[in-house]
Amino acid sequence: DAGVTQSPTHLIKTRGQQVTLRCSPKSGHDTVSWYQQALGQGPQFIFQYYEEEERQRGNFPDRFSGHQFPNYSSELNVNALLLGDSALYLCASSPGLGIAGELFFGEGSRLTVL
Amino acid sequence: SQQGEEDPQALSIQEGENATMNCSYKTSINNLQWYRQNSGRGLVHLILIRSNEREKHSGRLRVTLDTSKKSSSLLITASRAADTASYFCAGGGAGSYQLTFGKGTKLSVIP
Numbered sequence: 001d002a003g004v005t006q007s008p009t010h011l012i013k014t015r016g017q018q019v020t021l022r023c024s025p026k027s028g029h030d031t032v033s034w035y036q037q038a039l040g041q042g043p044q045f046i047f048q049y050y051e052e053e054e055r056q057r058g059n060f061p062d063r064f065s066g067h068q069f070p071n072y073s074s075e076l077n078v079n080a081l082l083l084g085d086s087a088l089y090l091c092a093s094s095p096g097l098g099i100a101g102e103l104f105f106g107e108g109s110r111l112t113v114l
Numbered sequence: 115s116q117q118g119e120e121d122p123q124a125l126s127i128q129e130g131e132n133a134t135m136n137c138s139y140k141t142s143i144n145n146l147q148w149y150r151q152n153s154g155r156g157l158v159h160l161i162l163i164r165s166n167e168r169e170k171h172s173g174r175l176r177v178t179l180d181t182s183k184k185s186s187s188l189l190i191t192a193s194r195a196a197d198t199a200s201y202f203c204a205g206g207g208a209g210s211y212q213l214t215f216g217k218g219t220k221l222s223v224i225p
Contacts, residue, residue, distance in 0.1 A: 042215035
């Protein structure tokens with residue numbers, strides 16, 4: 001049973017560029033959440049997708065956008081990258097849409113912005 | 115913004131000792147969860163305690179929740195070197211789909 005998979009695992013971009021990160025949820029899960037974790041900090045909620053719609057969004061600018069596909073996989077896009085966007089981006093999946101319960105996390109995509 | 119604050123920020127103990135980590139949170143929660151993270155990798159769910167529960171056990175883990183003080187504690191008994199990791203508490207807010215994490219406690223278990 002495959003868990004949550006994310007790609008790429010590491011990437012380096014320069015300021016102003018755009019990046020797309022990808023996530024496949026755990027089998028049987030249809031809800032995908034994205035979190036940003038800066039070095040030495042806890043994860044911060046970016047947004048959550050269910051039924052191909054953004055259901056809730058954290059305190060992140062519009063430069064951060066996402067998409068969910070019919071097969072429940074998801075993408076996170078970040079435009080006009082800033083140095084402060086350097087972080088570990090974590091995808092988490094869960095079954096159904098409900099009050100926040102147990103999340104299953106992928107290993108993350110580590111983004112470095114130079 | 116961070117929901118919770120873990121205390122201490124770092125903890126170093128000998129193998130076989132117990133490790134206690136505390137978490138305080140700010141807003142109303144539906145549940146409080148604890149996660150573990152090894153060296154910048156993905157988070158692994160450890161245990162969930164609902165707002166109407168006071169204590170929960172899972173193997174070597176014991177979690178308590180005091181909603182009147184907005185605080186929780188995680189006890190790991192008989193620690194092992196493999197328990198070395200960062201531990202995060204996360205609040206599942208009432209009526210919210212998101213988890214709000216604290217900054218974590220970095221636990222080092224010395225063999």
